[in-house]
Amino acid sequence: MAAPSALRDDASLVSHAVAELARRTHFPVAFGGLEHNGAVHVTTIVGARTRSIDGLVVHASRGLGGRALVERRPRMTLDYRTSRSITHDYDRAILGEGIATLFAVPVLVGGAARGVLYCGSWAQSPVDDVQARPAFDVAGELGVELHVRAEVERRLADTPAPEGGLGAGAREEIRESYAQLRSIAATIGDDTVRRRLEDVEARLAALTGDAPSASVDADLHLSRREIDVLACAAVGSTNGEIAASLGLRETTVKSYLASAMSKLDASTRHAAVTRARRAGLLP
Template sequence: MTAFHGTHTDSLSGLSVRAERGLGGRAMVELRPRMTGDYRTARQITHDYDVYILGEGIGTLLAAPVIVDGKARGVLYGGAWGHWGIGGVAATPAVQVADELARALARRDEMRRELADTSAPAAPDTLSAVQREELRESYAELRSIANVIDDAAIRARLAEVERRIAAISGIAEAARTEPIPQVRLSPREIDVLARAALGETNARIGELLGLREATVKAYLSSAMSKLDASTRHAAVAQARKWGLLP
């Protein structure tokens, strides 16, 4: 469990729920919402996590799975301090939110596939698609870390690691087979574009980089103009083609 709202204690922080265990684990396996108005006495679930749930004082609990391509990608929980009669009608808003999140994740997955298709072709014996995506996520995270470090020497070392990641991806090498326009993106433009390449929204990028959403839009617009791209997807593809992003 990684995100909380309205909790009274930190009892649930760091809890890892296994498939089939507890209310959420059952929801993941059955691919449908599960709920109970009296968690303590519920007989249809295991009680592996009582110390956490009851430690928060939760009596009523709802678990709505986030289903993408027929698989559970996560679970949204809703709880109340007390016992309430909860049924399908009461659970509908939570299920709708889970469905909206599932659609957003599906769109992000599709965008990543499209970006992969438009990137420079991989050379034989290069990284797998999963490995390449992990490198790109690591690259974006390194840039985020570098932005909060004041030590110039450490920042320079991180920049060197970033260059190595770009080289390992094989895209920078492939880009050398054709002339590369003299395009220079600012560090912030690269930061924002690297996050956009991961399918993150402007609001999320701003949250991660400590920027206002309007500022994120401005950096993206500037990068798109420099790369002669009409969309962020095209800008990412062009940046990868020219070796500006891994």
């Protein structure tokens, strides 16, 4: 079972996702939650006119959301009241809110369903692919956030912190995690999600405990992409591997490396990484 603090973090991620769902889609009601012990616990609701959905717990295979959870694919009903394709265990909550059309999208993490996001409307509202896309995007972004945070927390938990600072092996583990996190963040289009990932990057960078060298120019600044490329180079990735990781052309990677090396007054990528670490720009 997850620690209470982890559950609170999960709840905040769901809260943000549901708010985004309401903002990006045409549905007046949005709600959702994550799976715990075989059931989705709804923790955030936006736009509801009643309190009938409050505290809703949807078990696997039951109702529309339970099917979406088990089947790991979106499910929709245009007329919830008369639908014969789902069980009606949760009529009191859904019909109590007056919902007619209900759309349930699973949140997938590493191929496993970790939760469900719902969109609902009080009138029958057909949904085409264009209208559904924002819901898919929000669920996908939430899945990425959950995956990245879980992976970072796992690595941090597995990293020993001996007295006197981190050992060489632990430092390299943090640097590898940092590079992977930046490569994931580089693929995220949502600014809010990317800023959250950058906050986690800062935590990882701070764990090395290295203070910026006094000999380093305090005004030194690298672009986000230059740091992305250097972070990957720092763990031994080739230009081709960096390009594939960040979704760039190899020539573009070379250009970012050359620019970073110039700013850092370094003649090799190894020297650039060393100077960036001394400047506190890399862990």
